[in-house]
Each structure stands twice: as C-alpha cells, then as structure tokens.
Amino acid sequence: MTRGEKFVKWTPLRLARQRATMEGMEQAQKILEGLDERQRAAATTLNGPVRIIAGAGAGKTRTVTRRIAYACATGAWKPERVLAVTFSVKAAAEMRARLAQLGLAEGAREGSSKAAGHGAASAAVTAATFHSAALRQLNSVWTDVCDAPFPHLIEDQRDVVSRAVTRVTAVGDTDPLMVRDVLAEINWAKVSLVSLEDYARVCATAHHMPPAGLEPARFADIYGEYEKEKTSRGEIDFDDILLLVCHIMDDFPEAAARIRSSIGWLTVDEYQDISPLQHRLMMLWLGAGPDGKAAMNRNVCVVGDPAQTIYSFAGASSWDLLRFSEEFGPLAADIDLNTDYRSTPEVVSLANAVLDKSPNREDYLKLVSARTSGPRISRTVYDTDFEEAQGVAARILRLIRQGVKPSECAVLTRINAQQSVFGVALRQAGLKFRVRRDAGWQSSALTDDAASKRALLEAMGLNANGIESADDPGVTISTIHASKGLEFNHVFLVGCSEGLLPYGAPGSGDALEEERRLMYVGVTRAQDSLHVSYARTKDGYGAQQRQPSRFL
Numbered sequence: 264m265t266r267g268e269k270f271v272k273w274t275p276l277r278l279a280r281q282r283a284t285m286e287g288m289e290q291a292q293k294i295l296e297g298l299d300e301r302q303r304a305a306a307t308t309l310n311g312p313v314r315i316i317a318g319a320g321a322g323k324t325r326t327v328t329r330r331i332a333y334a335c336a337t338g339a340w341k342p343e344r345v346l347a348v349t350f351s352v353k354a355a356a357e358m359r360a361r362l363a364q365l366g367l368a369e370g371a372r373e374g375s376s377k378a379a380g381h382g383a384a385s386a387a388v389t390a391a392t393f394h395s396a397a398l399r400q401l402n403s404v405w406t407d408v409c410d411a412p413f414p415h416l417i418e419d420q421r422d423v424v425s426r427a428v429t430r431v432t433a434v435g436d437t438d439p440l441m442v443r444d445v446l447a448e449i450n451w452a453k454v455s456l457v458s459l460e461d462y463a464r465v466c467a468t469a470h471h472m473p474p475a476g477l478e479p480a481r482f483a484d485i486y487g488e489y490e491k492e493k494t495s496r497g498e499i500d501f502d503d504i505l506l507l508v509c510h511i512m513d514d515f516p517e518a519a520a521r522i523r524s525s526i527g528w529l530t531v532d533e534y535q536d537i538s539p540l541q542h543r544l545m546m547l548w549l550g551a552g553p554d555g556k557a558a559m560n561r562n563v564c565v566v567g568d569p570a571q572t573i574y575s576f577a578g579a580s581s582w583d584l585l586r587f588s589e590e591f592g593p594l595a596a597d598i599d600l601n602t603d604y605r606s607t608p609e610v611v612s613l614a615n616a617v618l619d620k621s622p623n624r625e626d627y628l629k630l631v632s633a634r635t636s637g638p639r640i641s642r643t644v645y646d647t648d649f650e651e652a653q654g655v656a657a658r659i660l661r662l663i664r665q666g667v668k669p670s671e672c673a674v675l676t677r678i679n680a681q682q683s684v685f686g687v688a689l690r691q692a693g694l695k696f697r698v699r700r701d702a703g704w705q706s707s708a709l710t711d712d713a714a715s716k717r718a719l720l721e722a723m724g725l726n727a728n729g730i731e732s733a734d735d736p737g738v739t740i741s742t743i744h745a746s747k748g749l750e751f752n753h754v755f756l757v758g759c760s761e762g763l764l765p766y767g768a769p770g771s772g773d774a775l776e777e778e779r780r781l782m783y784v785g786v787t788r789a790q791d792s793l794h795v796s797y798a799r800t801k802d803g804y805g806a807q808q809r810q811p812s813r814f815l
C-alpha cells in the first residue's frame with residue numbers, strides 16, 4: 264500500500280455490499296452481451312438526449328430494451344420512473360415481453376409490482392402506448408382537477424359521427440364510406456392540433472381538402488356536432504385522452520408536477536411516426552416551458568427510421584426525428600444503426616435500391632446485411648390477379664413441403680381489397696391462413712377497433728398482451744401497413760404494379776414518397792426469401808395492361 268492510500272477495513276457488511284455491487288455490475292454487463300459496437304454505445308449513454316436512427320432489422324427494439332435494462336441494473340435509473348412509449352399495442356407488448364426477458368417486471372406495466380427478474384432491475388418500468396400511458400395519467404389526477412365523473416371512452420365512434428353527419432346534412436341514411444372518411448378527418452385534425460375554429464383557414468392555406476366532397480365550413484359543422492354528441496354522452500375519444508392530459512399539464516401546475524415527476528427517463532419508440540399532438544404531450548411530460556426548453560428534463564431517447572414513415576396520411580411525420588438535434592442539442596449520443604441482422608444481402612440490396620431513387624435519399628440510411636447470401640429475389644408476372652394468387656399459393660405449398668412452417672410465410676398487399684383472392688387461392692391449396700387488415704383510411708396505430716379495445720384493456724390493467732396462440736397460426740395475409748414491425752422468413756410481395764404500389768397515380772410529392780416507403784417496409788419484412796409479383800390485368804379483360812412498379 265502506498266502512502267496516501269486509505270486503509271480499508273473489510274468488515275463483513277462492507278464485503279457483502281462489495282459483493283452485491285460486483286454481482287450487479289456483472290449482471291449489467293451481461294445485459295450488453297449480443298449488442299454490436301454502435302448498439303452498445305446507444306445502450307450505455309444513459310444521460311441526456313439520445314437519438315437512434317435504426318434501419319429495418321437493425322435491432323432498435325433490442326437496443327432500447329437493453330438500454331433500459333442496463334440503466335436499471337446499474338442503478339443509474341429508477342425503474343418506477345422509466346417510461347417507454349410506442350405507437351401500437353403490438354409494439355408495446357413486444358417491448359414489455361423483451362423487458363421481462365431482461366429481468367424487468369413481468370408485464371412491465373404501470374402499477375404492476377410483480378417482479379420476474381432479480382437485483383436492482385426487478386421493479387416495474389412502464390412500457391405502453393402513448394394513449395394508455397396518458398389514460399393512466401388522466402385517471403391518476405382526475406379527481407384533483409375535476410368534479411365530474413371520469414368520462415367513458417367512446418364505445419361507437421362511427422355512430423357518433425353518423426349522428427353528427429345526419430344532423431348537419433339532414434340525410435337520414437348516412438353512407439358508411441362517408442362516415443369512415445369524416446371520422447378519419449376528425450382524427451387527423453385532432454392529432455395535427457387543428458382546432459375546429461382553425462379548420463377552414465388551414466384548408467385554405469395548406470390546400471387541404473376536406474373529405475367526401477364537403478366544404479370546409481360544412482365539415483367543421485359536422486366536427487362541432489360530433490364533439491357535442493360525444494360530450495352529451497359523457498364520452499371522450501382516443502385523441503381526447505392526449506388532449507386532456509396536455510390541457511391538465513398546461514393549466515393545473517400541481518397535477519402537472521405529479522405527472523412530470525413520474526417520468527425521469529423517457530424513451531419514444533417509432534419516433535418517425537410522432538404526430539404534432541404526441542410531440543406536444545412529450546414536450547409537456549419533459550417540462551418544456553413556454554420558450555420550449557426552460558427547466559426541461561433532457562433524459563429522452565428517441566428511436567426511429569425516417570424510411571419507415573408510412574402514416575403521414577394520419578398525421579405522422581418524421582420531421583421531429585430529423586430535427587431532434589436542433590430541438591434537443593447538444594445530444595449525448597446520435598447513433599445510426601444500419602446493420603440489418605434480419606435480411607439476406609439480396610433483400611437488403613433491393614431495399615436500398617428502392618430508396619436510392621428517392622429525392623429524399625439523404626434522409627434515409629443505407630443498410631448493410633449481416634447475413635450470408637440467400638436465394639435471389641424471384642420476380643414473376645402473371646396474367647390475372649387470380650393466377651397471381653394461385654401462383655403464390657403453389658409456391659408457398661412447395662416451401663411447406665420442404666419443411667417450412669406456414670406461419671413463416673406472408674403475403675403482403677398494398678390494400679385490404681387485394682386480400683380476398685389470396686384467401687381463396689390459399690384455401691383451395693388446403694392452407695390455413697390468417698388476415699391482418701388496416702381499418703381503412705384512418706388506420707393509424709390505435710384506430711382500428713380491435714386495437715382500440717386492446718389498448719383500453721391494457722390501460723385498465725387487464726390482460727391484453729398480444730401474445731398469439733402457440734399452434735401454428737398459418738400463412739399471414741397482411742397489408743404492408745399492418746406488417747410493420749413484423750418479420751417473416753418468406754415474403755410474397757404481391758401487386759407490384761403501377762396503380763397498386765404506388766397506389767393510384769400519386770404526383771411526384773409526398774404521396775409518392777409515402778408509397779416508396781411502403782415498398783421499403785414490405786421488402787424489409789423478408790428474412791430469407793422475397794418473391795415480388797404482379798398481374799398484367801385484374802381478370803384478363805380490358806385493353807389496359809398494368810405496368811411494373813417504378814420502385815423495382
């Protein structure tokens with residue numbers, strides 16, 4: 264021992280503490296195993312703003328869940344003050360499942376105290392959708408800010424819209440398609456923070472078209488009636504949950520302080536899909552003052568991929584992801600993850616080629632596959648839609664005969680209407696299948712009825728963890744939108760023609776770019792093999808032949 268070094272007396276208590284600390288550190292290091300260098304850099308930067316731009320299959324969920332587990336295991340973060348939000352019930356369930364595997368509380372749900380793990384990391388963190396996190400916050404402060412009973416979540420949003428349309432247009436039997444489009448527009452206005460009073464002005468200045476051929480003032484009347492009908496029923500809709508929490512955070516300082524103090528470390532997954540409303544709520548959670556930054560909690564990590572923004576039509580935008588450093592800089596870490604662990608080099612090369620032709624390619628990561636070479640991409644042109652469906656079913660049958668499980672195969676479509684013919688062909692081939700659809704135009708992460716119900720159950724602490732049955736559920740037929748975040752060994756990307764992908768005849772602006780990103784999302788769902796196809800005609804008739812998609 265050199266002079267100046269303190270003599271340490273190793274009492275049994277000190278020894279036990281030392282051992283516990285070392286065990287904790289070992290456990291924390293274990294959490295980092297299996298991360299590559301950049302993933303590890305992201306997972307070990309625990310303080311300050313962090314941006315992770317992660318390409319498809321680059322392990323963003325792996326990285327953010329390990330980051331949370333590592334921070335809790337080292338004692339740097341208090342689990343009960345950790346909030347991780349994402350957009351869909353499915354993604355939240357996936358995050359909870361992965362956190363549970365890493366030793367964070369079972370279900371990792373607010374209020375859950377049942378620990379599945381060990382050591383410092385075994386308390387509950389919250390991993391939830393924006394809506395369910397906000398609903399719980401609303402519940403927790405409601406009696407302090409309001410005498411009225413807690414409002415019910417809307418049961419039948421279409422019925423409320425339908426009544427509002429009838430009242431304004433005086434037409435008794437409302438067209439379901441009009442109701443669907445009006446509802447989508449109401450949702451869009453809310454998530455875009457366009458108030459009833461401002462709606463007509465926004466339409467005029469932003470060249471925004473109201474749905475169903477309505478005049479802006481007429482739509483605003485319907486929107487107003489919708490709000491009245493909802494209030495008279497004592498109900499709120501999904502976006503009202505976020506709006507109400509924003510309102511409370513603005514106007515009730517004590518309640519706001521309580522909500523804020525429950526969030527020490529915030530992670531926002533799929534940040535490329537954040538809407539202006541969600542962004543506002545996030546800034547309020549972090550305590551941004553009127554000047555945007557005063558006394559702000561800067562422990563925020565956002566993760567996303569600008570190339571996977573596919574909900575622009577519903578108010579999502581990668582704008583905030585791309586300008587994160589302007590808003591939060593200086594950043595503690597700004598990390599790009601571009602190693603694709605999911606797909607073969609053949610698939611990755613096609614995904615890169617899809618983005619390469621984009622005028623926005625500077626915003627997108629170029630992926631590098633970590634896998635060895637696989638089969639080449641198959642490209643097939645059929646005569647009719649049904650022949651395409653039969654051809655795809657025959658190929659899937661061949662794969663299954665070679666030992667592939669039906670659930671390892673997926674047929675991806677651009678729109679719901681393409682799916683039935685594939686269902687018929689798979690049935691004829693004797694194959695079991697399940698269908699994932701969008702809920703139409705308003706198919707944002709939480710607006711289809713099943714997802715809404717699950718979110719509600721989840722928010723109420725009931726079991727809605729999204730785990731599928733253990734039996735092989737069969738081939739998946741899914742829209743590209745509904746396949747986001749999923750991966751399949753063998754993907755059949757069908758309808759790859761002009762008119763279907765890109766859908767319609769989009770001009771050269773944002774609409775076309777969104778279609779390109781959809782193609783990218785579709786391609787990058789494939790792990791081992793990818794089969795792209797289209798049919799020259801719908802049913803063999805008609806002079807006009809479809810042309811191959813410009814994206815391929």
Ligand SMILES: Nc1ncnc2c1ncn2[C@@H]1O[C@H](COP(=O)(O)OP(=O)(O)OP(=O)(O)O)[C@@H](O)[C@H]1O
Pocket residue numbers: 297298299302317318319320321322323324325326603604605747748749
């Ligand atoms: N460092 C790594 N080493 C080996 N495999 C990895 C690594 N990181 C990720 N993976 C694997 O890559 C696949 C994609 O990872 P993950 O699901 O975490 O990605 P993701 O980025 O959330 O996907 P996406 O955003 O495309 O849906 C998974 O199968 C995962 O196990």
